[in-house]
Amino acid sequence: MFGQLQQTIEQTISVSGVGLHSGRFSKVSLSPAPVDNGIVFRRKVNSHVETCQASIRNLRPMELCTAVGSNGFQIQTTEHVLSALWGLGIDNAFIDIDSEEVPAMDGSAAPFAKLIQLAGILPQERPRTYLKIVEPIHIGDDNRGISILPSPFPKITYTINYDHQLIQQQTYEHEWSAVEFEANIAHARTFGFSHEAEALRARGLGKGGSLDNTIVFTETGMMNEETLRFPDECVRHKVLDLIGDLSLLGINVIGHIIGKCSGHHLHTQLVQAILDNPEAWTIVGPAEKPVPDLADLEDSLHAMPVPANAAF
Numbered sequence: 593m594f595g596q597l598q599q600t601i602e603q604t605i606s607v608s609g610v611g612l613h614s615g616r617f618s619k620v621s622l623s624p625a626p627v628d629n630g631i632v633f634r635r636k637v638n639s640h641v642e643t644c645q646a647s648i649r650n651l652r653p654m655e656l657c658t659a660v661g662s663n664g665f666q667i668q669t670t671e672h673v674l675s676a677l678w679g680l681g682i683d684n685a686f687i688d689i690d691s692e693e694v695p696a697m698d699g700s701a702a703p704f705a706k707l708i709q710l711a712g713i714l715p716q717e718r719p720r721t722y723l724k725i726v727e728p729i730h731i732g733d734d735n736r737g738i739s740i741l742p743s744p745f746p747k748i749t750y751t752i753n754y755d756h757q758l759i760q761q762q763t764y765e766h767e768w769s770a771v772e773f774e775a776n777i778a779h780a781r782t783f784g785f786s787h788e789a790e791a792l793r794a795r796g797l798g799k800g801g802s803l804d805n806t807i808v809f810t811e812t813g814m815m816n817e818e819t820l821r822f823p824d825e826c827v828r829h830k831v832l833d834l835i836g837d838l839s840l841l842g843i844n845v846i847g848h849i850i851g852k853c854s855g856h857h858l859h860t861q862l863v864q865a866i867l868d869n870p871e872a873w874t875i876v877g878p879a880e881k882p883v884p885d886l887a888d889l890e891d892s893l894h895a896m897p898v899p900a901n902a903a904f
């Protein structure tokens with residue numbers, strides 16, 4: 593995999609829909625970007641366009657989703673579109689958005705992945721740089737945590753455990769490749785529980801949630817007409833979320849991530865911990881690619897999102 597070229601998309605593509613938490617309609621456009629650009633959100637603020645790098649240094653505290661913000665604007669529920677880009681190997685892209693939340697679409701990353709493939713994936717003139725893990729990093733505890741270990745190739749092993757007859761304990765192993773992502777991860781939908789819906793709305797969350805964009809489990813089954821896309825769809829969605837959150841590192845990682853009953857809060861803590869522990873990794877690839885700027889990260893996580901049990 594070393595020496596692989598950076599990639600962008602060939603043309604601009606757009607999609608619109610309702611945000612899961614805000615309930616607001618928004619339009620998102622993905623556009624090509626130059627080498628070493630990374631993934632950058634853009635939004636028109638008054639008469640000019642502001643930008644926000646999809647980076648851990650721009651992480652904003654938010655319950656149940658991952659939000660980034662800078663230059664006077666904030667984008668929430670970034671994880672599914674970022675997962676589609678990162679999962680399909682897109683290093684560089686602009687994401688233009690006209691509201692504060694990425695549309696939920698069907699609750700998975702598949703609509704974004706399909707658009708990216710329709711737009712075309714374009715190899716660029718510069719090779720990718722990788723961050724290779726050489727020492728383990730652990731976050732959390734035995735019941736609920738996330739680790740990254742040295743590995744010759746990128747890999748994710750995720751385990752969840754819910755006391756529900758359609759979930760129970762599920763473990764999924766994802767070998768990192770665009771083909772694997774498209775076939776086995778991208779289509780897995782967000783899930784939640786009917787008894788939590790009212791409490792969520794009372795906290796101003798989940799306003800755009802519906803059976804069209806969320807699997808809703810009841811005490812004994814599920815409310816959606818569409819059955820589960822995979823028997824272990826829930827754990828696959830957690831892998832999807834992790835890939836999106838991991839993109840905030842801004843560089844491809846070579847390591848084995850092991851998640852256990854984790855969530856966005858721990859995912860982003862792991863990203864921060866990687867950057868905080870430079871002895872645990874080495875950079876592999878062209879020397880001219882800037883290493884993530886550690887100095888910029890000091891002010892990044894003053895207030896972390898509150899851990900929550902719900903699965904959005």
Ligand SMILES: [Zn+2]
Binds near residue numbers: 672
């Ligand atoms: Zn999700």
